[in-house]
Amino acid sequence: MFLDFEKQVAEFEGKIEELRHISGDGDTNIATEITKLQIKAERQLKTIYEKLSPWQKVQVARHPNRPHFKEVIKSLFSDFINLAGDRSYGEDKAINAGLARFRNQSVMIIGTEKGNTTQERLETNFGMAMPEGYRKAKRLMEMADRFNLPILTFIDTAGAYPGIGAEERGQAEAIARSIETSLSVNVPIVAVILGEGGSGGAVALATADKVLMLEHSIYSVISPEGCASILWRSSENATNAANALRLTAQDLYSLNIIDSIIKEPLGAAHRDHQTTMTTLGDAIESSLKDLLSNRTKNFRENRRKKFIAMTDNKLI
Amino acid sequence: MNWITNSVLPKIKALVQPREVPENFWTKCPGCGEMIFHRQLEDNLQVCTSCGYHFKLNAKARLKSLFDKDTLTLIELEKQLNSDPLKFRDIKKYSDRLREARTRTSQDDAIVIAEGELNGLEMVAAVFSFEFMGGSMGIAVGNAILKAAELAVSKKAPLIIFPSSGGARMQEGILSLMQLPRTVIATQMVKEAGLPLIVVLTNPTTGGVTASFAMLGDIHIAEPGAIIGFAGQRVITETIREKLPEGFQCAEHLLDHGMVDMVVSRLQIKEKLSSILSILMIPQINK
Ligand SMILES: [Zn+2]
Numbered sequence: 119m120f121l122d123f124e125k126q127v128a129e130f131e132g133k134i135e136e137l138r139h140i141s142g143d144g145d146t147n148i149a150t151e152i153t154k155l156q157i158k159a160e161r162q163l164k165t166i167y168e169k170l171s172p173w174q175k176v177q178v179a180r181h182p183n184r185p186h187f188k189e190v191i192k193s194l195f196s197d198f199i200n201l202a203g204d205r206s207y208g209e210d211k212a213i214n215a216g217l218a219r220f221r222n223q224s225v226m227i228i229g230t231e232k233g234n235t236t237q238e239r240l241e242t243n244f245g246m247a248m249p250e251g252y253r254k255a256k257r258l259m260e261m262a263d264r265f266n267l268p269i270l271t272f273i274d275t276a277g278a279y280p281g282i283g284a285e286e287r288g289q290a291e292a293i294a295r296s297i298e299t300s301l302s303v304n305v306p307i308v309a310v311i312l313g314e315g316g317s318g319g320a321v322a323l324a325t326a327d328k329v330l331m332l333e334h335s336i337y338s339v340i341s342p343e344g345c346a347s348i349l350w351r352s353s354e355n356a357t358n359a360a361n362a363l364r365l366t367a368q369d370l371y372s373l374n375i376i377d378s379i380i381k382e383p384l385g386a387a388h389r390d391h392q393t394t395m396t397t398l399g400d401a402i403e404s405s406l407k408d409l410l411s412n413r414t415k416n417f418r419e420n421r422r423k424k425f426i427a428m429t430d431n432k433l434i
Numbered sequence: 435m436n437w438i439t440n441s442v443l444p445k446i447k448a449l450v451q452p453r454e455v456p457e458n459f460w461t462k463c464p465g466c467g468e469m470i471f472h473r474q475l476e477d478n479l480q481v482c483t484s485c486g487y488h489f490k491l492n493a494k495a496r497l498k499s500l501f502d503k504d505t506l507t508l509i510e511l512e513k514q515l516n517s518d519p520l521k522f523r524d525i526k527k528y529s530d531r532l533r534e535a536r537t538r539t540s541q542d543d544a545i546v547i548a549e550g551e552l553n554g555l556e557m558v559a560a561v562f563s564f565e566f567m568g569g570s571m572g573i574a575v576g577n578a579i580l581k582a583a584e585l586a587v588s589k590k591a592p593l594i595i596f597p598s599s600g601g602a603r604m605q606e607g608i609l610s611l612m613q614l615p616r617t618v619i620a621t622q623m624v625k626e627a628g629l630p631l632i633v634v635l636t637n638p639t640t641g642g643v644t645a646s647f648a649m650l651g652d653i654h655i656a657e658p659g660a661i662i663g664f665a666g667q668r669v670i671t672e673t674i675r676e677k678l679p680e681g682f683q684c685a686e687h688l689l690d691h692g693m694v695d696m697v698v699s700r701l702q703i704k705e706k707l708s709s710i711l712s713i714l715m716i717p718q719i720n721k
Contacts, residue, residue, distance in 0.1 A: 289664040340604055
């Protein structure tokens with residue numbers, strides 16, 4: 119699937135496909151032509167991705183082939199033991215969590231999951247968690263605290279689910295408790311924004327010592343469409359809203375809200391999952407090492423100080 | 435967290451008297467449809483005298499209704515170096531919206547904090563102003579809540595917050611979202627000092643405000659009919675494509691679903707707070 123600003127790349131790749139189809143073995147002319155086209159396509163991709171507009175980044179961050187949390191689990195963790203349920207109402211598949219081993223370090227991992235197939239997307243509510251999901255996260259963060267396990271969270275959600283049941287079962291309270299617990303545990307927390315970091319539903323899992331963002335991910339107080347329909351009174355102004363909200367990883371880094379940006383491969387994460395996973399793993403390892411090397415182990419106190427100082431005018 | 439204490443330079447300000455209104459001013463009550471004399475509403479804390487409908491009450495009138503006479507001290511809020519860090523502009527500039535709101539409300543931002551006594555018991559109160567950009571929470575509001583918490587801790591007094599807010603302030607983008615964890619820290623400061631945090635939910639309390647400090651009180655009191663929730667009703671309807679049940683997200687609905695402790699008429703809130711605080715602050719068992 120090509121995004122509309124990738125039209126030229128799509129044309130090159132279409133031609134390459136065509137040539138491959140008609141070429142026989144050892145047809146050197148066609149092979150040379152294909153190589154030329156591949157170079158052109160890559161160059162084009164590089165040019166496009168070097169200067170993506172905020173609205174284009176929104177589309178990349180939402181790309182259906184972007185690696186999801188379950189792929190992160192498979193690629194970066196061994197011995198994953200899925201833990202289910204909030205112990206009071208239900209199990210929310212929009213948030214996956216459990217015990218795992220990360221490069222020889224035992225950890226607790228928690229992340230939102232959008233799903234790949236239609237069935238999965240329905241089961242996970244397209245990655246929009248219910249209060250039960252946040253309450254499971256709270257339960258498992260507390261467990262991690264008891265067993266001295268670092269917590270790694272992965273965020274890719276448009277936001278918490280807006281529905282009747284979700285409201286009646288206290289969506290707001292569940293998010294608030296998840297933030298509260300994140301600020302109470304005394305183990306290191308590293309959060310990674312994989313794709314979309316949508317509002318309260320995202321910060322519920324991203325109140326962390328280190329917040330990392332993939333290069334083309336976004337993190338925002340409201341979706342550009344939602345913002346446009348309220349402030350511009352028309353969702354057609356989503357492009358303007360995306361510009362104004364300053365929601366790209368680069369913006370957040372310059373505002374001192376996040377700690378680092380994880381580089382994505384040429385043409386973004388959805389084109390090369392394997393490279394993305396390796397870079398992601400290395401970034402997490404280095405953040406975790408950094409935190410664990412702190413001898414005072416005052417993770418809770420430092421985290422609170424970090425958030426109190428955040429958005430201080432002197433820093434932005 | 436001394437920076438907050440250090441910056442607390444309470445300046446005593448005379449409480450602004452309610453402004454004079456023309457004698458012939460009448461308001462139609464959305465609750466019962468009756469025309470009510472403006473002055474009558476003002477004397478009744480903006481509660482309809484015939485059906486009890488709760489109109490919005492501005493922050494200063496709210497404070498005046500809570501504190502004992504002559505005990506109220508408004509706390510000066512620290513001016514921000516830059517109140518429009520993103521240079522946000524939609525169909526209007528954020529800096530212009532701020533200027534207009536400041537002129538209209540004579541307030542710096544969407545919150546007022548004060549200390550004083552309630553039936554003789556010391557307390558710190560933080561009251562949102564819905565009339566200031568929908569009571570939205572940006573950096574200034576986050577700072578004020580942290581400051582109110584710090585003040586409560588230093589005075590060993592309970593903190594009572596009266597939110598009335600559409601949520602995070604969009605014009606401050608991600609910086610407003612960061613006020614969720616920041617205000618949660620404020621609740622932790624109060625609770626860890628062994629002091630009560632009471633949240634009085636007034637109409638409306640939604641979005642990022644509900645998803646942070648407003649749902650973390652020891653006690654939640656809601657005003658009758660107040661809309662309280664996470665998502666806005668339009669967003670919910672567009673997502674689920676169903677009609678919302680009668681009374682959805684109303685204070686009484688939240689009471690039924692266990693999200694608030696009680697629904698209390700504005701006219702009885704001072705007395706209710708007084709009974710709660712007298713039990714919490716004057717315990718019978720000495721530790
Ligand atoms: Zn009435």
